[in-house]
Amino acid sequence: MVIVSVGLTYLAAEAAFAFGGLRYVPLRLHGHLPDDIRLFAQSSKAGVLPQNPVLLLGDSHAQGFGDWLLEINPDCNGPFHSAHVIQQLSGRDVVALGVSGAGSAEGMAAFPAIAYAQADRAWYLRLPKPDVAVVYFYEGNDLNNNISFLDRRVAHPDASKLAEQIDRSIAAYSPALSNDTGRALHFPLFRFLVSMIRQTWAEATGTLQVPASEEPAIPSGLPNAAEVAGKATELPGHLQSPALELTSEELERATLVYDRSLVFLQKLLPGTPVLVVYLPSPLSSYRLLGAEVSGQQYVPDTATRYPRQRVMEYSDAICRLIRTATVGHGAGFLDLRPAIRAASETAFVHGPRDFKHFNRRGMEVLGQAVAERINRPLIGGACSQGEN
Template structure:
């Protein structure tokens, strides 16, 4: 009886696994783009690319790829407001698709710098989907690389210290062979599939189901989840919006206000090396670098001082408002210089963003680190159909 019970248990388990694999094949082929937003967290990064709804079908065709951090990923109040039981529009990828009629996918990943956001995530995810899910996936026709002024340099310094300088010298950041070897090693070890030790996609539905059930019992906390009631107005930051002077929250992100000259230059150098590496990995893609202003840059600040998020000396710092504009112009020009040296298209979205923010709040009220729907609309207005631009002077 014991042997029969054990055999029956194995047969039952095998039947369940085969059923999951059969259902998985159907979902992946025909239903993946209907994955509800509330379940998106449970998908592995590989199959999650197929689930994105800013394309006509399962695989994107002749598409634009977004690369960068949480701005490319689509964080912000719009996703909080979206119907979690469907897969609706909620960030710039959807607006770009609507405006251009082209498929758009996002390789964006929150809390990353240029190394991971521009190089590792796009290369690792593209390769995994092509090699282990569907070899019909082609490289992107265009890559729109988002540079976010609010924390990209700080995140670049983190990646420089925690990744690159462990095996390389600072001087090797200018050595293409060393940089390419560094990135290739990181890409090779970046787990994109459902099981970190296996380079296969089979079994993703089982893993996703396990994560969903686990989240039901103990809901996961998103590190960037905003408070339900929004962020309170602060005591320092004031901006002109419409016909009113409005109190903004304190501790908003600014353009590298917490960095000294050496740190600033190193952060830009990381961006420069990352852009070169991305272009080498996707040599046929037309690249556009999009400069996205930090939260403080977006508004017509009228207070004499600004309170900014200080990542190096948390939680907040303060500076003269004149320094805010100086840093904004300096950072934009530094990024433009890198981009133009590599003969890549550059767009400064600050004028479009500031024009929108002069009329209404384009961040929050819950998440003041990212755009709301109006902010993403302003961002896309500043990109789609626009020629390459030089940095405006604020």
């Protein structure tokens, strides 16, 4: 009877954790939640299980990185993300599947496929098919990540069959990234506690490996100049740019990875409307001054300083490439650059601590734009003509 009582008590605790407890896990402990469980602890929805959600896909911008996250109380589970803004303005549940460092193949294909494969096996915490999928495409490094995907996953690319090769690589990608937990999948509280116990033991025995600080370093180097609130001001040097170091051929190949990832996503979520939001890089977000800009280097042995005019030329060119691929597959397109540039005329939309991501003001602009757009038919959309 004791064994049965203990067992039933534990199962009751597991159920309480899954049905409601996840909502109260503070942000500082979210790292101990398994990847397939963490999304249910997000506070951008009414309950643990989302209902007819808006699904956010992409990299760290869809994950919610930025100064707003750095400023909030980590002992709570409060708002810090464009997802919270979308939920507040639209009244819809929002679930973010963004993963830092993801390119198109990861953020639009592999990680969503893993999430829904795990949902199919779960007993209760099942991610429902969304009402709409919103993809954050970030011009700052998504195409660089796509080039990396080609280098790592597509051996000996054949230009005439590159689309087919990418399709095969994407299809094989999610099984390669997935971590099968077996029956432990059904015990989220057990997995959560094991993770915390392991860290406590490592701290007590001095074997804890401390990760690098999550505090983003302000890029070094010669500063960039911009006009904000009518005054000339300095932006950090080596800012993320619209892939200034990539050639035209590389831009097209990287865009093809995005194109095939979108096709994969539409097959994964048949019938689900898709909206792609084009996010500008920091260098594309401000009215730049001076003859040259300082950009972050992703490709070794490439320049870090470029003519200022090249920023808008590349930003416009990439926007057109992504827009053409997007509307070609019947998805909606939203160019966020006009809204961000309008906001940056009066105040910073990045930093000051993390200049790679939007701060609270930038997140609010993004969330408002998405909330307004998903209430209209998700078809078409245009690129604005940038001026800088």
